[in-house]
Every structure is written in structure tokens, then in C-alpha cells.
Amino acid sequence: MTALRNPLFRRLLAGDLVSSFGDSALYLSLGIWAKDLTGSDSAAGLIFLFLALPGVISPLYGHLVDRVRRKPLLIAMYGTMALVVLSLALVRSADQIWILYAVALAYGVTFSVPAYGALLKDILPSAEAASARATLITVRQGVRIASPVIGAGIYQGFGGGTLAVVDAATFAVAILTLASLKVAESEPEPAGEPFLPAVTAGFRYLWRVPLLLRLALAETIFMAATGLMDTAVFAAIDQGLGKPAAFFGVLTTVQGAGSVAGGVLAGFLVRRLGEARGSSIGYAAFALGAGVFLTPSLVLFLAGAAIYGLAIPIFSVALGTAQHLYVPARLQGRVGAATGMLSTVTQSASITAGAALIGIVDYRFMYALIALTALGCAALILLRPAPLPDVVPSVADEQAACRV
Structure with missing residues (x-):
């Protein structure tokens, strides 16, 4: 069943489309702005450090998401961000x-709070979970193809203050869309449990559900290697293709187009094959794309970018669908935060290692390691398959059952 038949999801998706456009248009322009202000590459790079830092304490955000109503929390977050980004108009x-x-730090917090995914558990019947996750990724990746270019154009033509106003307006649209939704939310987790066990409940739940644990471990291991790509790609462009660094923009566009196609394909694969087999296909496809990067051919290089762009949504949708189906509504925040923290920490460490090693290790070795790691993730999931857990019904499932 497609989630687009669900009117609540369609409205939520419309708001997400607008706010995702504003988000990526602005925060990807912050690095350009920092470079223009200071002339320093390091100052520009710090933008992305501040975006990543809040993910380190994701379990705290997950605990909050499970203890409060998600819709008011999202409205409050978007309203706060609209005011925060307007402060950019003061920069001279x-x-x-x-x-x-x-502002980058505030964005990092917003991206790390798993309220949106948790709200989907209450809005969507279980049969629509895979379709919804795939549609969201398709829309977000499609937006990211155009929004950085448009954002940079607004910044260059009218200044950062104007871009900030545009982004604040997209937050306002998201707020209005959310406010219009009539959502029957699950009851917040009651207080009373000691703080540390409550905050770490997401990790314990992952440990108790073998399928979720396999999928989360695979993503963590994958991120521990693919952070190398953030550095290796520039060496591949320079040494392998003999192209300038600006060619990275072409590569990003090709990858984005692949991700749009991957989002469309992901929902079909996960519904037909299940989360485990669907995820393993995604990792195997990524390994193929990374392996193609070892060739000096421009055509094959671009094909590799399209392939790994296509692959990422497949295992992302598989993990998101599994969390939706097999995690109770009031653990959604903490389980989502647990997987998010594991990925963020390992990817950040991998990016740091890549920056340190690229001067002494051939970029082709890095890509070979990435390809082998992706194949290992596919094997981790498929070898000795984990038992399929019982689906944990959502509020939307209960409402649908009452209507029958």
C-alpha cells in the first residue's frame, strides 16, 4: 500500500518538502559564507563540525521525544529555528x-532530534511504513539536487540575510502544515524510571531484537568506513580523473539523481523482499559503485557515483522501516537516537581518519576498503538470518482496525 494515499502523510510530506528545501539551501551555503568572511578553509570546515557535534548526545534527544507529544515538539523546534536563522541577518x-x-549548531540539534520519524509511527499504518520512508528519501534527495545551487545563487545575488529570511519562511510553512494535522498520538512515556536506564533504553532494545541489531550494526560498520570517501573522493577526482576540485559538484548532482531513483526502488524492494534482504542488496550495490571508482574512466566514475547514490536509500529505508514496524511508539525516539548516534560517531571518526591518511595512503586502497566493508555488511545481514520480529501495532493500526 502506498503512503501517498494517506491524506495526513501527504500534508506532512508537503511541509517536509518545503522545509527540506530551505534547510539544504541555507546550511550548505554557510560554508561558503564562512569562507567569504574569513578567507579560511578551516573556518568553512568548522561549519560541518558544528553540524555534526549535537549527534554525539542523541540519546538525550531520543529520551525527550518519547516523553512529550511529538507534534508540539516539532512545531516548537521549527519556530525556534525560524528565529535562530533570522539572526544571520546581523552578520556583517x-x-x-x-x-x-x-546557527550550524542549532541545525545539528534539529537534525539529531528523532521526532519526525517517531511521529510517523502514530500517523502511518504498518502497511505504509516502507512506502512512506522511501517517498521521504526520494523527495529529500530530489530537493537536494537543486536547493544548494539555488541557495548559493540567492546568497551570491542578494546576500546571506535574504537567504536566512527565505529559510525562515520555509519553517513557517512547515509549522502551518503540522498545525493543520489532526493526529491521535500515542501516550507519552510516563516519568518515574531512573534517568540513565531511561536514556539508554534504545540501545537495550536494539540488543534484544536481533534483526534490528544486525541492521544497526551493519550501518555502523558501513559508516566507519565510508567517512573515508569524504576525503578520498577529492584525490580520486584529481589523481584519477585529472579534474579540478569543482568537479565534485557534478559528482554530487549525479549521486543525487541516483538517490532519487534509489528512493523509488527502495520501497518496492523492502516491501517485496523484507528489511534484511532489501538492505543487503543496497550494501552490495554500494560495493559495486565504490569498486567502479577504482577505474580512471570518466564514464565509469560517474556511473559509480550514480550506483552508490542509488544504493544508500535502499538500506536506509530498510532500517527505517524495521524501526517503524518492530519498535513500540514510545521507544521510537530512543531507538532512532541510538542508531543515529552510532552512525554519527563512527562516521565522524572515519572522516578524521581519512583526512589524516590521504597523504600517505593511495585513494584506491580506501575505495577498495569501502567496497569490501559494504560487502561485509551485506554478509552480516544475510548469513545466519535473524528471526523476523512481531510487528508492534501503531495508533494508526488500531484506528484502522476499529473502522473495519
């Missing part, structure tokens, strides 16, 4: 670069 000189870092 390098002395005020801290405002850019503060």
Missing part, C-alpha cells in the same frame, strides 16, 4: 562568524 564581518557557528 568576520568578528560575527560565531553567529554562523551557532
Whole structure:
């Protein structure tokens, strides 16, 4: 069943489309802005550090998401972000670069709070979970093909203050869309459990459900290797293809197009094959794409970018669908935060290692390691398959049952 038949999801998707456009248009332009203000590559790179830092304490956000109503929380977050991004209109000189870092940090918090995915558990019947996750990824990846270019154009033509106003307006649209939804939310997790066991409940739940644990471990191992690609790709462009660094923009567009196609394919694969086999196909496809990067051919190089762009949504949808189906509504936040933290920490460590090693290790070795790791993730999931857990019904499932 397609989630697009669900009117609540269609409205939620419309708001997400607009806010995703504003988000990627602005935060990807913050690095350009920081470079223009200071002339420093390091200052620009710090933007992405501040975006990543909040993910380290994701379990705290997950605990909050399970203890409160998700819809009001999202509205409050979007309203706060609309005000925060407007502060960028005050930036005039390098002395005020801290405002850019503060906005990046606020974005990092917003991206790390798993309220949106948790709200989907209450809105969507279980039969629509895979379709919804695939549609969201397709829309977000489609938006990211155009929004950075448009954002950079607004910044260059009208200034960062204008871009901030545009982004604040997209948050306002998301707020209005959410406010219009009539959602029967699950009851918040009651207080009373000691703080540490409550915050770490997501990790314990993953450990108790073998399928979820396999999928989460595979993503963690995968992220521990693929952070190398963030550095290796520039060496591949320079040494392998003899192209300037600006060619990275072409590569990103090709990857984005592949991800749009992957989002469409992911829902079909996960519904037909299940989360485990669907995920393993995604990892195997990524290994193929990374392996193609070892060739000096421009055509094959671009094909590799399209292939790994296509692959990422497949295992992302598989993990998201499994969390939706097999995790209770009031553990959605903490389980989502647990998987998010594992991925963020390992990817950040991998990016750091890649930056340190690229001067002494051939980029082709890095891509070979990435390809082998992706194949290992596929094997981890498929060898000795984990038993299929029972689906945990959602509020939407109960409402649908009452209507029958």
C-alpha cells in the first residue's frame, strides 16, 4: 500500500518538502559564507563540525521525544529555528562568524532530534511504513539536487540575510502544515524510571531484537568506513580523473539523481523482499559503485557515483522501516537516537581518519576498503538470518482496525 494515499502523510510530506528545501539551501551555503568572511578553509570546515557535534548526545534527544507529544515538539523546534536563522541577518564581518557557528549548531540539534520519524509511527499504518520512508528519501534527495545551487545563487545575488529570511519562511510553512494535522498520538512515556536506564533504553532494545541489531550494526560498520570517501573522493577526482576540485559538484548532482531513483526502488524492494534482504542488496550495490571508482574512466566514475547514490536509500529505508514496524511508539525516539548516534560517531571518526591518511595512503586502497566493508555488511545481514520480529501495532493500526 502506498503512503501517498494517506491524506495526513501527504500534508506532512508537503511541509517536509518545503522545509527540506530551505534547510539544504541555507546550511550548505554557510560554508561558503564562512569562507567569504574569513578567507579560511578551516573556518568553512568548522561549519560541518558544528553540524555534526549535537549527534554525539542523541540519546538525550531520543529520551525527550518519547516523553512529550511529538507534534508540539516539532512545531516548537521549527519556530525556534525560524528565529535562530533570522539572526544571520546581523552578520556583517568576520568578528560575527560565531553567529554562523551557532546557527550550524542549532541545525545539528534539529537534525539529531528523532521526532519526525517517531511521529510517523502514530500517523502511518504498518502497511505504509516502507512506502512512506522511501517517498521521504526520494523527495529529500530530489530537493537536494537543486536547493544548494539555488541557495548559493540567492546568497551570491542578494546576500546571506535574504537567504536566512527565505529559510525562515520555509519553517513557517512547515509549522502551518503540522498545525493543520489532526493526529491521535500515542501516550507519552510516563516519568518515574531512573534517568540513565531511561536514556539508554534504545540501545537495550536494539540488543534484544536481533534483526534490528544486525541492521544497526551493519550501518555502523558501513559508516566507519565510508567517512573515508569524504576525503578520498577529492584525490580520486584529481589523481584519477585529472579534474579540478569543482568537479565534485557534478559528482554530487549525479549521486543525487541516483538517490532519487534509489528512493523509488527502495520501497518496492523492502516491501517485496523484507528489511534484511532489501538492505543487503543496497550494501552490495554500494560495493559495486565504490569498486567502479577504482577505474580512471570518466564514464565509469560517474556511473559509480550514480550506483552508490542509488544504493544508500535502499538500506536506509530498510532500517527505517524495521524501526517503524518492530519498535513500540514510545521507544521510537530512543531507538532512532541510538542508531543515529552510532552512525554519527563512527562516521565522524572515519572522516578524521581519512583526512589524516590521504597523504600517505593511495585513494584506491580506501575505495577498495569501502567496497569490501559494504560487502561485509551485506554478509552480516544475510548469513545466519535473524528471526523476523512481531510487528508492534501503531495508533494508526488500531484506528484502522476499529473502522473495519
